Amino acid sequence: MIDLQLIGIGTGNPDHLTRAGERAMRDADLILLPRKRADTADLLDLRLALCDAVLGDRSRVAIFDLPRRDAAAPYLPGVEQWHDSIADAWAGAVAAHLPDGGRLALLVWGDPSLYDSTLRITERLRARGMGVRVDVLPGITSLQALTAAHAIPLNTLGAPVAVTTGRRLAQDGWPTGFDSLAVMLDGQCAFDTIDPDGIHMWWGAYLGMPQQALAAGPLGEIAAPIRTRRAALRAEHGWIMDTYLLRRGVG
Numbered sequence: 001m002i003d004l005q006l007i008g009i010g011t012g013n014p015d016h017l018t019r020a021g022e023r024a025m026r027d028a029d030l031i032l033l034p035r036k037r038a039d040t041a042d043l044l045d046l047r048l049a050l051c052d053a054v055l056g057d058r059s060r061v062a063i064f065d066l067p068r069r070d071a072a073a074p075y076l077p078g079v080e081q082w083h084d085s086i087a088d089a090w091a092g093a094v095a096a097h098l099p100d101g102g103r104l105a106l107l108v109w110g111d112p113s114l115y116d117s118t119l120r121i122t123e124r125l126r127a128r129g130m131g132v133r134v135d136v137l138p139g140i141t142s143l144q145a146l147t148a149a150h151a152i153p154l155n156t157l158g159a160p161v162a163v164t165t166g167r168r169l170a171q172d173g174w175p176t177g178f179d180s181l182a183v184m185l186d187g188q189c190a191f192d193t194i195d196p197d198g199i200h201m202w203w204g205a206y207l208g209m210p211q212q213a214l215a216a217g218p219l220g221e222i223a224a225p226i227r228t229r230r231a232a233l234r235a236e237h238g239w240i241m242d243t244y245l246l247r248r249g250v251g
Contacts, residue, residue, distance in 0.1 A: 001131040002094060003103045006118050008111040008139020011241070012046055013208035014053055016140045024137050025054045029102035032093050034066035040239045047107050064093045075167070083117055087124035094130070101131070109241075111139040115165070115184050142243045143182050145207035149214055152202060154245070155180055166190035179248040189227050191246065196220035200250035205233060205242035219246065 005024040010016020025031060033047045051061050067085035070078050098104060112118050125132050147154050155161045162178040166186025170193045174181060183190065191201065196219035203226050205213045213233060215222050234240040
């Protein structure tokens, strides 16, 4: 039996890790970390630094190569295939390092509940017959870090908020019935696809990290500067994680 601890670690700031998350890391028999492309090595380095700070050494840390999604495949089938490949990688690591079972920890960026597929991949292990018990240790989400960085509430008084992705915003437009729209996973600047009139934007990248970048203002005024800045940051760091909040009727 694998006791799987899914530990939300926030958005890159070591202070985002909760005490419960620290205890789960210390109690784990194995902490499994993903290694992506060479130009995103600092994502692995951040997790390793967190292990160093909490554990003092890396004797219970193992690294696996994260499979890459086929960007040429249709989106949803491509993601399903990608998740299957990640489940294969997890199963291989468990067989190699915890053949008799034990406590396994995964350090999840942000929080496992919000636009993260760790829980869905876990279900693939169960479907294959692996005995898995799951505990989720919540973390600070990018939306929390964004609103904190700008010192704003996520919602207006008594009003709902829609949370969506850049792909869906570009595909479907602004959802009906919402004046506040939080957008995640937007690699293509989908805010360029909507009418900017009357919309205010709060944007943040690398939230909580030393290289944190912020911008806020009327969408029509800041969209182009954000697009330019975003491209420069990606070129500088090899990757970017950003999110933003759009709101109608501000000012």
